[in-house]
Amino acid sequence: xxxxxxxxxxxxxxxxxxxxxxxxxxxxxxxxxxxxxxxxxxxxxxxxxxxxxxxxxxxxxxxxxxxxxxxxxxxxxxxxxxxxxxxxxxxxxxxxxxxxxxxxxxxxxxxxx
Amino acid sequence: xxxxxxxxxxxxxxxxxxxxxxxxxxxxxxxxxxxxxxxxxxxxxxxxxxxxxxxxxxxxxxxxxxxxxxxxxxxxxxxxxxxxxxxxxxxxxxxxxxxxxxxxxxxxxxxx
Numbered sequence: 690x691x692x693x694x695x696x697x698x699x700x701x702x703x704x705x706x707x708x709x710x711x712x713x714x715x716x717x718x719x720x721x722x723x724x725x726x727x728x729x730x731x732x733x734x735x736x737x738x739x740x741x742x743x744x745x746x747x748x749x750x751x752x753x754x755x756x757x758x759x760x761x762x763x764x765x766x767x768x769x770x771x772x773x774x775x776x777x778x779x780x781x782x783x784x785x786x787x788x789x790x791x792x793x794x795x796x797x798x799x800x801x802x
Numbered sequence: 803x804x805x806x807x808x809x810x811x812x813x814x815x816x817x818x819x820x821x822x823x824x825x826x827x828x829x830x831x832x833x834x835x836x837x838x839x840x841x842x843x844x845x846x847x848x849x850x851x852x853x854x855x856x857x858x859x860x861x862x863x864x865x866x867x868x869x870x871x872x873x874x875x876x877x878x879x880x881x882x883x884x885x886x887x888x889x890x891x892x893x894x895x896x897x898x899x900x901x902x903x904x905x906x907x908x909x910x911x912x913x914x
Contacts, residue, residue, distance in 0.1 A: 693845070724904075729811065729906055729907075730906060731892060731904040731905055731906040731907050732846075732892070732904040733904075734901075734902070779845060779846070781845075781846075787834075787896070788834040788851065788853045788896060790836075790848045790851070791838075791846070791848070791902070793845030793846040793847070794845050795843070795844055795845045796843075796844075796845055
């Protein structure tokens with residue numbers, strides 16, 4: 690069964706802390722994505738990566754950075770967490786096919802106090 | 803600019819009655835269109851996709867959607883709702899490349 694795994698389902702952090710969200714996929718996909726999901730706003734793209742060490746900004750990259758050192762792993766980093774980054778974060782992966790299916794992890798719910 | 807509008811934020815139906823979730827899009831290109839479903843505390847799962855083949859697309863769990871270029875619509879339907887269909891549904895357009903645009907979502911409630 691194909692899988693995208695987000696290691697942390699629930700996190701509570703304090704303002705100013707550095708936060709790492711990890712995502713691993715086992716499908717050998719080239720493309721990986723980080724989305725933020727907020728009620729009434731749908732999913733908004735933070736960053737995506739189309740290859741190891743390659744990344745592109747999405748629609749809302751401010752306050753976030755990413756790392757992709759290995760093909761299967763894509764990390765989202767909040768250098769200094771703020772309360773407005775309290776949200777659900779979803780990781781997804783996709784193969785080369787531009788119309789291919791996105792496979793999602795179950796999400797990481799982050800609360801910043 | 804590419805955009806997706808889901809016309810209803812909430813839809814409530816009785817079990818056994820038809821489901822209609824409405825989606826309109828705008829795209830400068832010939833888009834690919836998708837419907838994804840998200841059950842509580844889960845990631846999103848693909849229901850169906852349109853990629854310029856047949857305009858009526860069948861998906862999983864009895865759902866289908868019809869691409870209407872003249873109306874720029876891609877509405878999702880199901881003849882008979884089941885309790886397990888209660889979830890949030892997202893219409894997605896891929897105008898080009900890896901750029902996907904998500905609608906705001908429609909929460910479907912199924913009453914027994």
